[in-house]
Amino acid sequence: MINPSMLSTLGIVIFAIVGAIALYFFAMGAVELFTKVTLGQSASRNDQLGKRLWGTINHAVGQPKILRQAEGGVMHFLHFWGIAIFALAIVHLLFERLFGAVLFRSPVWYLIADIAGLLALVGILYSGFRRYVQKVPRLDTGGWKEERLIVLLISMIALMVVFYFLSYGFKIVATASVPGEPERYTLAFVSSWVASWFTGIDPATARFWEFTFWWLQMIMAFGLLVSFRYSPVIHPAVAPLNIFMRNLGPKGANIESINFEDEEKETFGINKIADFTWKDLMDPYACAECGRCQDNCPAYLTEKPLSPKKILVKIKEQLEETVAPRVAMSTEGGHISFAVTKRAEASEEGSEEEEVKKLVGERINTDEI
Numbered sequence: 001m002i003n004p005s006m007l008s009t010l011g012i013v014i015f016a017i018v019g020a021i022a023l024y025f026f027a028m029g030a031v032e033l034f035t036k037v038t039l040g041q042s043a044s045r046n047d048q049l050g051k052r053l054w055g056t057i058n059h060a061v062g063q064p065k066i067l068r069q070a071e072g073g074v075m076h077f078l079h080f081w082g083i084a085i086f087a088l089a090i091v092h093l094l095f096e097r098l099f100g101a102v103l104f105r106s107p108v109w110y111l112i113a114d115i116a117g118l119l120a121l122v123g124i125l126y127s128g129f130r131r132y133v134q135k136v137p138r139l140d141t142g143g144w145k146e147e148r149l150i151v152l153l154i155s156m157i158a159l160m161v162v163f164y165f166l167s168y169g170f171k172i173v174a175t176a177s178v179p180g181e182p183e184r185y186t187l188a189f190v191s192s193w194v195a196s197w198f199t200g201i202d203p204a205t206a207r208f209w210e211f212t213f214w215w216l217q218m219i220m221a222f223g224l225l226v227s228f229r230y231s232p233v234i235h236p237a238v239a240p241l242n243i244f245m246r247n248l249g250p251k252g253a254n255i256e257s258i259n260f261e262d263e264e265k266e267t268f269g270i271n272k273i274a275d276f277t278w279k280d281l282m283d284p285y286a287c288a289e290c291g292r293c294q295d296n297c298p299a300y301l302t303e304k305p306l307s308p309k310k311i312l313v314k315i316k317e318q319l320e321e322t323v324a325p326r327v328a329m330s331t332e333g334g335h336i337s338f339a340v341t342k343r344a345e346a347s348e349e350g351s352e353e354e355e356v357k358k359l360v361g362e363r364i365n366t367d368e369i
Contacts, residue, residue, distance in 0.1 A: 003100035004207065005171065011211075012098060015218070022222035029229030033238075033285065036323050040278035045245040052244050060240040072136075072290065075126050082120030086161065089113035090221065093167075097214065102184075111187035114165075118190055121161045128154055138291025138309070149231050156220045156227075163217035167210050169194030174206035235288040242286035245279055271360050273322050276315075284316035305367045318363050321356050 175181035
């Protein structure tokens with residue numbers, strides 16, 4: 001017997017096409033990020049793999065540093081764990097849609113999924129409250145141009161959770177008379193509550209709305225994949241990798257001394273993107289722009305112009321302008337290849353085009369550093 005929750009053949013084809021397009025944009029975003037980051041100089045980060053892995057698990061999963069600040073830490077913790085487990089719930093339902101397979105029938109699973117979705121939604125709404133109602137100063141990004149993408153991402157994640165609950169609510173109504181189905185959702189308190197709104201709707205209508213909201217949920221999910229290429233806020237994807245690649249040596253051990261009496265030197269220190277290491281160029285993309293560093297910076301706290309957060313943001317802006325347009329894909333000869341643009345090649349050689357602001361003096365004011 002075919003599972004009625006399974007997509008039709010046409011639905012599977014449409015899903016595959018839209019999914020492939022979303023994955024293409026995600027993959028191109030990953031390639032472009034790699035291209036930008038590798039414009040920097042070499043830096044060894046392949047030692048002590050065990051320590052790196054444990055540190056990543058500890059900091060990315062346990063989040064001890066973030067939880068030191070109760071209010072923002074709890075919000076981030078809800079975000080992380082809520083969305084992580086909720087993503088598994090999406091995959092679980094996806095298996096049922098594509099293959100008709102129900103991986104978990106235990107009511108406990110649906111309880112966990114509902115709790116995760118609720119935590120994610122609360123975390124997202126609370127983050128919006130802190131940013132737009134409380135207007136916590138360190139969360140300020142500078143203007144609507146920067147803020148609109150954050151609003152879009154927050155809205156897409158929130159809608160994805162809402163559509164999930166609506167889809168499951170209608171699913172509970174549609175399967176109320178199917179043997180064994182109601183028992184699956186006895187502990188799914190949020191989905192069951194949503195289902196109570198629509199009691200009395202006939203199964204066919206409920207099934208229609210179940211699939212409608214599921215498709216809307218998938219559109220939000222695919223949109224998030226596409227946004228990886230265009231959004232400057234890709235912290236969730238890059239931060240764990242950045243933690244893994246952190247410097248395990250003594251602080252300041254790799255800083256080279258500067259001989260100011262060397263008359264052959266044309267510049268001192270870092271003056272352009274090519275002077276950074278690739279790890280330095282990864283840091284701005286791992287940054288969540290939360291402002292924790294800014295709130296703990298002695299210079300900033302004494303009202304100096306230096307803001308570590310803004311320095312990272314400006315480095316990212318410089319890098320984005322230096323290498324844009326980014327990467328072009330070619331399929332000549334039946335093989336996929338990626339061509340770096342002329343502008344990126346120029347940056348790799350150490351020269352940046354004239355229309356791009358100078359990193360030091362224009363993009364970053366000398367007073368800031």
